[in-house]
Amino acid sequence: MTFVRRLALLALIAAVPVAGLPASPARAATSTIDLRTDGTIGSIGVDAVYNGNGGGAIYDLMVRWSSDGRLWWYQQTPGASNFGWRTGQVNGLTVPGTPDIVRLEIYPHPVENCSGTDENEHCYWVTYDPWVGTHGGVHLQLEQSKGGDWLSAGTVSLPTVGRDGAFRMDGPVIARGGVLDGQVEVDWFQIDCGYFETCVAPPSNERGVQFGSFGTSKNKGSEWTGGVVWPGRYLMNVRDTARGRSAMVMTDIAADRIPTIDLDAVCFGFGQCVYDRGSAPTASGNFHPVSPVRVLDTRAGVGIANGAVSAGDGKWRDTNPYLRVNETANHELKVTGVGGIPSSGVSAVLLNVTAIDPSAEGFVTIGPRPASTGDIFDLVGSYGAWPSASNLNVRAGVTTPNLVLARVGAGGKVRIYNQGKALHMVADVAGWFDSGSANTGGGTTFVGVSPTRLLDTRNDGTGAFSAGTDRALAVGGFAGVPTTAESVVLNVTAVSPTGKGYVTVWPDGSTGRPDVSNLNLVAGQDRPNLVVVKLGAGGRVRLAALESSTHLLVDVFGYYAANGARVGATTAIDPVRIFDTRTGVGTAASALGPGETRRVQVAGVGGIPATASAVYLNVTSVGANRWGWLAVWPSGEKQPVVSNVNFPGGTAVPNMVIVKLGAGGALDLYNDAGIDGVPGVFGTTSHVLVDVMGYVS
Numbered sequence: 001m002t003f004v005r006r007l008a009l010l011a012l013i014a015a016v017p018v019a020g021l022p023a024s025p026a027r028a029a030t031s032t033i034d035l036r037t038d039g040t041i042g043s044i045g046v047d048a049v050y051n052g053n054g055g056g057a058i059y060d061l062m063v064r065w066s067s068d069g070r071l072w073w074y075q076q077t078p079g080a081s082n083f084g085w086r087t088g089q090v091n092g093l094t095v096p097g098t099p100d101i102v103r104l105e106i107y108p109h110p111v112e113n114c115s116g117t118d119e120n121e122h123c124y125w126v127t128y129d130p131w132v133g134t135h136g137g138v139h140l141q142l143e144q145s146k147g148g149d150w151l152s153a154g155t156v157s158l159p160t161v162g163r164d165g166a167f168r169m170d171g172p173v174i175a176r177g178g179v180l181d182g183q184v185e186v187d188w189f190q191i192d193c194g195y196f197e198t199c200v201a202p203p204s205n206e207r208g209v210q211f212g213s214f215g216t217s218k219n220k221g222s223e224w225t226g227g228v229v230w231p232g233r234y235l236m237n238v239r240d241t242a243r244g245r246s247a248m249v250m251t252d253i254a255a256d257r258i259p260t261i262d263l264d265a266v267c268f269g270f271g272q273c274v275y276d277r278g279s280a281p282t283a284s285g286n287f288h289p290v291s292p293v294r295v296l297d298t299r300a301g302v303g304i305a306n307g308a309v310s311a312g313d314g315k316w317r318d319t320n321p322y323l324r325v326n327e328t329a330n331h332e333l334k335v336t337g338v339g340g341i342p343s344s345g346v347s348a349v350l351l352n353v354t355a356i357d358p359s360a361e362g363f364v365t366i367g368p369r370p371a372s373t374g375d376i377f378d379l380v381g382s383y384g385a386w387p388s389a390s391n392l393n394v395r396a397g398v399t400t401p402n403l404v405l406a407r408v409g410a411g412g413k414v415r416i417y418n419q420g421k422a423l424h425m426v427a428d429v430a431g432w433f434d435s436g437s438a439n440t441g442g443g444t445t446f447v448g449v450s451p452t453r454l455l456d457t458r459n460d461g462t463g464a465f466s467a468g469t470d471r472a473l474a475v476g477g478f479a480g481v482p483t484t485a486e487s488v489v490l491n492v493t494a495v496s497p498t499g500k501g502y503v504t505v506w507p508d509g510s511t512g513r514p515d516v517s518n519l520n521l522v523a524g525q526d527r528p529n530l531v532v533v534k535l536g537a538g539g540r541v542r543l544a545a546l547e548s549s550t551h552l553l554v555d556v557f558g559y560y561a562a563n564g565a566r567v568g569a570t571t572a573i574d575p576v577r578i579f580d581t582r583t584g585v586g587t588a589a590s591a592l593g594p595g596e597t598r599r600v601q602v603a604g605v606g607g608i609p610a611t612a613s614a615v616y617l618n619v620t621s622v623g624a625n626r627w628g629w630l631a632v633w634p635s636g637e638k639q640p641v642v643s644n645v646n647f648p649g650g651t652a653v654p655n656m657v658i659v660k661l662g663a664g665g666a667l668d669l670y671n672d673a674g675i676d677g678v679p680g681v682f683g684t685t686s687h688v689l690v691d692v693m694g695y696v697s
Helices: 007-009 321-329
Strands: 030-037 044-049 056-065 071-078 084-085 092-096 101-108 111-115 122-125 137-143 150-157 165-172 184-191 211-218 224-231 232-240 244-252 272-277 283-285 287-297 332-334 348-354 361-370 392-394 400-408 413-419 424-434 447-454 471-476 487-495 501-507 520-521 527-534 540-546 549-563 570-580 597-601 613-622 628-634 646-647 653-661 667-669 687-696
Touching: 007 111, 030 044, 030 101, 030 272, 044 092, 044 540, 101 211, 150 244, 150 287, 184 224, 211 224, 211 232, 283 348, 283 424, 287 527, 332 597, 348 361, 348 392, 348 527, 348 570, 361 400, 361 570, 392 400, 392 653, 400 520, 400 527, 400 570, 400 653, 400 687, 424 527, 424 646, 447 628, 447 687, 487 501, 487 520, 487 653, 501 527, 527 646, 527 653, 540 549, 570 597, 570 613, 613 628, 613 646, 628 653, 646 653, 667 687
Parallel strands: 030 150
Antiparallel strands: 030 092, 044 056, 044 101, 056 071, 071 084, 084 122, 101 137, 111 122, 137 211, 165 224, 184 211, 184 232, 232 244, 244 272, 283 570, 287 424, 332 413, 348 400, 348 424, 361 392, 361 413, 447 549, 471 540, 487 527, 487 549, 501 520, 501 540, 570 687, 597 667, 613 653, 613 687, 628 646, 628 667
16 A cells, blocks of 8 residues: 555544544445454554545544454443443554545554443543653554455555654753743654665555654653654644744754754754745854864765856756756765764854865855745745855865855754856864854854954065975964963965965964865965864964965964854845946946955945944955955044955956944945056956955854
8 A cells, every 4th residue: 555645644633533523424324444453552643644634533532452353432421521441443543434545544542440341441541641651653544446345445554653663752852041841842643765776665554554753742851752662754734822833843863863952043943844934044143262173175076076167056947856956966065963063052154164276267155055935745845036146256276265154054064055167165164153052052153353464474584385394383472362362363375486386374283283274375376264273272273385385475364262142143145136237236336446345334234234343255356357356444534454365357256255244334445556556557457346245242
């Protein structure tokens, strides 16, 4: 008997229980459903939906299996406080009429204080509690279209701990500010896989009837339960009654893989959902730095196992489901539970993302894997319009990095949109932002400083880094960065490298140099990248140049430190463009001229609140007429001797900027004046884009 997973949803009966049977339809008398138990439990409750998809119902029918195998069911005596057995039906359950489909829900229903025997026995009703006991509920469906003796359900087992892999599905529930008893309501139904999918199939009996676990419950504090269930795939309705959010989710569950319900995460932390009330929450939290570790390398199958990231965002319009699943997997990276990042309670991550030797120009945007819309079984239901913003601009043959603040989406994943040809990518994690829940407490908050240059090997007497050498740089105690800072925000620029190579930055005094890169070198080209790195021994970081020699510049823009409060927490948003000199968004529709400074209004724009104290930006130079650089700093302050974006001209070059806001919630943006600072024919002009990815409040 084929289990129809879509119809299983209709078995969720939300009506108020009624006494006795509903009136029989006029078209027929009665039908008897053959139903047998394996004897694992004595008293059960039965709900039935029959006569097609909505023709009638029996709710909370109390049933008991007698010693001779007969199926007895309860009827309340009017005015009595207990229940007496009605005349038994041998292994049968009678419903009015001639149904087309019958759906049954069978669940443990304890009775107590029984007296008498068989039909003369009287017992008291005890409400089934999924938090206790060793049995769970089971649901099944019988269809007339299957032919034969279709009303014979055969022998049905209830999930029983220790039998057929059944286990208690008890898991955590987390939320900022804690969780009240009964705040979270969960309904669960075990379903079958699609024909192209792989999962643990629901059990079946001697007649080939499939059945699955089901139930409903409310949380108790920081725990939720699914009662006793079998391993497999589940549809779950999850409702946060305090915040007005509810969603249908789909997930695979096993005894060693019980999900955490995260009320502050997209899809409550599940990998696939459709919201029927409310929407994804705002991602906000404190920063937790980690030792740099690689979480994506498409060349080696790390993070994404099926090769270079293809063009597009993973949406496959062909009807072949295998191709759809493969294409989706090629564009999604799981960032929770890897690289020192927790499996739950994570709102966003900082990743250093690198495009490896691309074959053509293009750009990459990274955003959260969103919830689906419409049908939860629609494989492309989570795809929609992508933001106009970008994180990484690439050129043919040039390996290009950029730091990215990525909001975490459904299932702890981010999604990659590649506007260009297939390319290999790597990503190294620098840290993660919590969601404020109890299991991810602590962390650090951002404090911006006036941008200051800490290192310039061209004029400090130390000379360029030789290939394979490293040096320590003191940061804590300088330029407004306290010695108590846990990590720092640095803009590292390579100047006049002699060839291809890379630069790595890590905490001084830590064991060994990590196998990651922060900045990739191109011979003769000045290139920057933003670095967020933990401070090591004595408040120092260590820098190494690998494979090529290069001068290095290091500018500091801020730090993360523990302050015992949520003030200074970071809120990640979907990227939005707030400044574009090509189109006149947020500024005049004209390129920045040589030596020109423009104001960029940030607070109160693009979803950034007026109270924001700092922002996470992606600043991109587009189509400059020659080489040059851009600098960004808080409005109202004197222009510092720093740079944020270095560009060769004629291309699109981005770099991330984390900077405090100045007067009126604004920033100043300066464009290089040109050769020897003389504007005119030798001056530098450049279009500039500014995309905001998050803010500090």
